[in-house]
Amino acid sequence: xxxxxxxxxxxxxxxxxxxxxxxxxxxxxxxxxxxxxxxxxxxxxxxxxxxxxxxxxxxxxxxxxxxxxxxxxxxxxxxxxxxxxxxxxxxxxxxxxxxxxxxxxxxxxxxxxxxxxxxxxxxxxxxxxxxxxxxxxxxxxxxxxxxxxxxxxxxxxxxxxxxxxxxxxx
Numbered sequence: 001x002x003x004x005x006x007x008x009x010x011x012x013x014x015x016x017x018x019x020x021x022x023x024x025x026x027x028x029x030x031x032x033x034x035x036x037x038x039x040x041x042x043x044x045x046x047x048x049x050x051x052x053x054x055x056x057x058x059x060x061x062x063x064x065x066x067x068x069x070x071x072x073x074x075x076x077x078x079x080x081x082x083x084x085x086x087x088x089x090x091x092x093x094x095x096x097x098x099x100x101x102x103x104x105x106x107x108x109x110x111x112x113x114x115x116x117x118x119x120x121x122x123x124x125x126x127x128x129x130x131x132x133x134x135x136x137x138x139x140x141x142x143x144x145x146x147x148x149x150x151x152x153x154x155x156x157x158x159x160x161x162x163x164x165x166x167x168x169x170x
Contacts, residue, residue, distance in 0.1 A: 053120075053124055054120055054121075054124050054125055054126055054154070054156060055124050055125060055154060055155075055156030055157075055159060056126070056154055056156075056159075056161070058115070058118055058126065061118065061126040061128070061152075061154050061161060062114060062115070062118060062128070064152075064154070064161040065107070065128055065150070065152035065161065065163055066107055068152065068161065068162070068163035069105045069106065069107055069132055069150055069152075069163055070104070070105070070106070072086055072087065072102070072103040072104060072105055073087070075105055075163065075164070075165060076164050076165070077089050077148070077164070077165045077166065077167060078151075078164050078165070078166045078167070079166075079167045083164065086103060086105065086134070086165060087103060090103060090134075090136070090145065097136065098138060100138065100139065101136055101137065101138045102136070102137045102138075103134065103135070103136055103137075104134070104135050104136075104137055104142075105132045105133070105134050105135075105148075105150070105165065106132060106133050106135075107130050107131070107132055107150060108130075108131045108132060108133040108147060109130045109131055113130065114128070114130055117129060117130050121153070121154075121155075121156075123156065123157075124156030124157070125153065125154045125155050125156040125157075126152075126153065126154040126161075127151075127152070127153045127154075128150075128151070128152040128153075129149055129150070129151050129152075130149070130150055130152075131147050131148070131149060131150070132147065132148055132149070132150035132165060133146075133147050134146060134147070134148060134165070148165040148166060148167065148168070149165065149166045149168075150163060150164075150165055150166075151163070151164050151165075151166055152164075
């Protein structure tokens with residue numbers, strides 16, 4: 001009796017062949033759809049750029065511009081054909097800096113605006129003009145001085161990225 005019960009439970013009837021084929025078909029269709037979506041997203045990426053043609057990728061250029069804007073010790077302001085260090089210009093404007101004060105210049109535009117404002121230069125390279133907010137940080141307080149246009153450029157021939165603030169109307 002025990003032997004009869006065992007044989008009934010160990011019988012194999014294979015009806016899973018069709019289900020297995022449908023599962024593999026679903027997996028293949030999913031992978032094909034994922035590949036299509038990835039290819040479409042890469043082509044429509046606003047930061048995608050031709051690194052070879054411009055010497056640097058659009059993303060790296062924008063990041064370099066942000067870093068140059070933060071480097072206020074070396075950031076200059078273009079005025080009447082001259083380049084004046086930002087720190088010197090602020091001190092000459094009647095707002096002397098105290099010990100511990102620091103100057104900050106930050107791009108003041110939405111990421112989409114920055115990407116849209118980044119243009120290629122004929123012959124290779126990039127250019128970007130966007131508003132930057134200049135502020136003095138002192139003892140935990142921030143004193144916003146104003147907003148100036150930041151002009152940033154990458155020259156493919158030299159491989160250098162430069163940034164400079166401009167006075168209004170210059």
